Amino acid sequence: MSAETTRTPVASLVGLDNLELGPQPGREFLRGNSAKLLGGLWPKVLAIAIVLGIWQLVYLSNYKPHDIFPSPVTVLPNLWHQAQHYQLWQAIGTTLRRAVLGFALAVVIGSVIGALVSRIKPLRAAIGSLITGLQTMPSIAWFPFAIIFFGLNTSAIMFVIVLGAAPSIANGLIAGVDYTPPPLLRAGKTMGLRGIALYRYLILPASLPTFVAGLKQGWAFSWRSLMAGELLVIIAGSSSIGVLLSNDQNQADMTSAMSIMIVILLLGIAVDTLFGSLDRTIRRRRGLADTALGT
Amino acid sequence: MSVTQRGFTAPQATGVAQPPEQAAQSHGSSRQPAGAARSPAIELTGVSKVYGKGRTSLLALDNVSLTVAEGEFVCLIGASGCGKSTMLSLVAGLDTPTSGQVSTAGRRVTLMFQEPALFPWLTAAKNVELALRARGVPKQERRTRTTELLETVHLGGFAGKRPHELSGGMRQRVAMARALAQDADVMLMDEPFGALDAMTRDLLHEELDRICAERALSVLFVTHNVREAGRLGDRVIVLSSRPGRVIEEVKVDVPHPRRIDSPEVAEVGAHLTGLLREEMASHVR
Secondary structure: OOHHHOOOHHHHHHHHHHHHHOOOOHHHHHHHHHHHHHHHHHHHHHHHHHHHHHHHHHHHOOOOOOOOOOOHHHHHHHHHHHHOOHHHHHHHHHHHHHHHHHHHHHHHHHHHHHHHHHHOHHHHHHHHHHHHHHHHOOHHHHHHHHHHHHOOOHHHHHHHHHHHHHHHHHHHHHHHHHOOOHHHHHHHHHHOOOHHHHHHHHHHHHHHHHHHHHHHHHHHHHHHHHHHHHHHOOOOOOOOHHHHHHHHHHOOOHHHHHHHHHHHHHHHHHHHHHHHHHHHHHHHHOOOHHHOOOO | OOOOOOOEEOOOOOOOOOOOHHHHHOOOOOOOOOOOOOOOOEEEEEEEEEEOOHHHOEEEEEEEEEEEOOOOEEEEEEOOOOOHHHHHHHHHOOOOOOEEEEEOOOOOEEEEOOOOOOOOOOOHHHHHHHHHHHOOOOHHHHHHHHHHHHHHOOOHHHOOOOHHHOOHHHHHHHHHHHHHHOOOOEEEEEOOOOOOOHHHHHHHHHHHHHHHHHHOOEEEEEEOOHHHHHHHOOEEEEEOOOOEOEEEEEEEOOOOOOOOOOHHHHHHHHHHHHHHHHHHHOOOO
């Protein structure tokens, strides 16, 4: 062995590893998170203040009579008042139950269809573009069909929720499977992953971020379908957010209607935040978080 | 260590590879010499590969014959369009030749690429473990084997890190551990260090040397880097471009351990560069 190569190569290698990794982010990262939370809060507060300000200005302009366009000073206390009554919470409960059930159904159906279409070529040729077509179809257009078919009941609403959400979910899965990076596929095949194992250990995890994006979009569609459905399909004896809103319309109670709209908006934002944090967790674990604008 | 003559010998240009026995033995005492009776680890006989049909068809490989003996390290070098990657796909069984025969005599074959292609949702350890799982290694054994393999590539302390938390060189070492987990006898490498900086590459050459010797791996190593070929190979096979043919085989008689900046390796590199330039010049239209 010549003298020049006897200096341990392992030491250089390990040293290089340490140099390349640099200081570990660990604790600083955690501290950054709580700071980020606070830092992310003030723009939101500012945005809300601006919206309320514009609202108040329109109100003050006397563009519409004050009972037709109430000010935030009237609406917000009304919302607070409603929040102290059982009726609103019962309505939220009914609506969220429908939303969760309908969305869960859509996830199951959308995933099964997505999995089948992504695997079976003739099936993709047959209904691949149909799925995208369904996705662009406004779900409200399905209501006449659903009401005639199922009658004025929850099934009609569920049907439209599923039709609204399932195509997005299926498409998310299909896109995820399609865009599994070829190098990973090659590595998986070299490793001997075949058939179901290939799906379980490679293709499904690889398509997870795209699938979650599909879920998020599917949720938005199903929430819209649900709101439309609750306004159109009024079921006697069952209160829901749509029913409350519809009652307000009938009684021309703009103050209450706007309160309910704020509730709908808040619920939508809350669920979207859940999906957003799920999405960010996945991206961070895969080292994709840096490319996304963190909030 | 048996020190053979320094420098290299270039047999006359021939389409058929030399019998590789001597070549294997020249790789120093640490590597397993191929017994004369054993079949070659890789054997390509008159292999051609055509992509597409009719007027748009492309002849990627034209009547290529070569062998890699057991425990031998053979580098493939050539300009673009020489069908190096096609050849690896054929040996790995990911593709079939249009004519001719490819044989690895039933040996396990594994591939490594320029990109580490680690699964980003798994930690380094889980990436390695998945390869063991795919082979059906029982759970108890998987854990100890994973630890061993990561230690083999000096990444014992990074088992819990995800690929994006590692440097390029470390990722490629995890990929190496994963390839080793497949317990293959034949390792096909497609420019595995092409994307790394020279310093890291140099250190990984040493790692690769050690691992190949320890495990008596037979390696077919594609590279664009003439020095790398001289640094690593027992033999270097020079391919022509469009179609890929074997134009020359260079036996590297530099004793191990080698250094990429040694005059002997540089000499081999210069010779290979000359051959490649000649080949490229022949494509002037």
